[in-house]
Amino acid sequence: MTDFPRSLIEFQRCFPDEAACATYLFAARWPHGFVCPGCGKTKAWELQTKPSTWECAGCRKQTSVTAGTIMHHSKLPLTTWFWAAYLMATHSNGISALQLQRQLALGSYKSAWLLCAKLRRSMLAPGRTPLAGLVEVDETELPCRSKNDPPAGGRGRGHQGKILVVGAVEVLDGGAGPGRIRLKGIPDYSAANLHAFLAAHLAPGTTAKTDGLPSYAGASSVHHDPHVVGKMAAHIVLPWVHRVFSNLKIWALGVYHGLRRKHFQSYLDEFVFRFNRRRPRHAAFRSLLGIAANHAPLSYQMLISPEAKA
Ligand SMILES: [Zn+2]
Numbered sequence: 119m120t121d122f123p124r125s126l127i128e129f130q131r132c133f134p135d136e137a138a139c140a141t142y143l144f145a146a147r148w149p150h151g152f153v154c155p156g157c158g159k160t161k162a163w164e165l166q167t168k169p170s171t172w173e174c175a176g177c178r179k180q181t182s183v184t185a186g187t188i189m190h191h192s193k194l195p196l197t198t199w200f201w202a203a204y205l206m207a208t209h210s211n212g213i214s215a216l217q218l219q220r221q222l223a224l225g226s227y228k229s230a231w232l233l234c235a236k237l238r239r240s241m242l243a244p245g246r247t248p249l250a251g252l253v254e255v256d257e258t259e260l261p262c263r264s265k266n267d268p269p270a271g272g273r274g275r276g277h278q279g280k281i282l283v284v285g286a287v288e289v290l291d292g293g294a295g296p297g298r299i300r301l302k303g304i305p306d307y308s309a310a311n312l313h314a315f316l317a318a319h320l321a322p323g324t325t326a327k328t329d330g331l332p333s334y335a336g337a338s339s340v341h342h343d344p345h346v347v348g349k350m351a352a353h354i355v356l357p358w359v360h361r362v363f364s365n366l367k368i369w370a371l372g373v374y375h376g377l378r379r380k381h382f383q384s385y386l387d388e389f390v391f392r393f394n395r396r397r398p399r400h401a402a403f404r405s406l407l408g409i410a411a412n413h414a415p416l417s418y419q420m421l422i423s424p425e426a427k428a
Pocket of ligand 1 (some may be wrong): 130155156157158159174175176177178179
C-alpha cells in the first residue's frame, strides 16, 4: 500500500473495510509497534472478541485502536472517518458539514458537523516548525457572523462583525513564490498581540517585512523590515500575504458563507493546513489522519465552546 491514496479509486482499494482502516490507524498511532497507554509496555495480543483491540500483557488494559484518539467512542464506522478525512484533506477548497452529510449519507447534520469539527481540530499539527527566512507579515479584517446572523451575502449584512487577522507568509528564494503560512485572529492590532504572534510563529533571526505599522516595531528576536506605504501600494510591497488574504476571503465566503466568530480560529487553522499542504494535495490525507490518531479525544462540549481547554 502506498503512503496515501492519490485518487478516489486508489482510496477505495486501500480502505475497503474496517480492518483496512484499523491497520492504517494502528501504523499511524504506533509506528514502532503497540505501546500500552496504561503502563507503557509493548507486549500485547489482539483480542478475538473485540475488533481492533489489544490487551496489554503487563497491566491487562484493553485498548482499541481509536481509544484515546479523536475518534474515541465514535459510533461512526472507521470507513466513514476515512472518507471524511480524505474529502476534507484533498478537496482543494475543503468541504462543509452539509456537503459531507450528503456525500457520506450521514443520518444527521449534527453528526456531520461533529465529524468535520473533530477533523478540523486535527489540522493543527503539534510541534510545527516556525516560519523562517524572509517572511511577509500583514493584517486584514474578515467579516464574521454569530449564530443568528444570516450567512454573508443575504440581507442583514449590517449585523456582521469583523474579525481582525494577522498573517505571515514565507517568501521563497528571490520572491519565487509563497512557502508556508500562519494566520491568527486577534482582538486588536496592539504591539502585545502582534509581538506575541511573531514570537509564536517566526523563528529567531527571521526577517519580518511589514507595511510599517508601528505596533510591529521592537519585537524581540526578529529583524523588522518596515515598508511604510499607502493602502494602494501594500499589495505591491507585500504581494504574497495579500494573495493569501484574498484567497482566504473568497474561501470563507464560498465554502462557509462567512465564518462564525465562535469557531473562527479553527477555520483559520483549516485554511493554513490546506495551504501548507497544497503540493501534493493527497499527502494531506496522511497528515490529517496521523494527527487525528495522536490527538486526544474532544467532547461535543469542548467543540462548541472552543475556549474550554481540552
Ligand atoms: Zn499496560
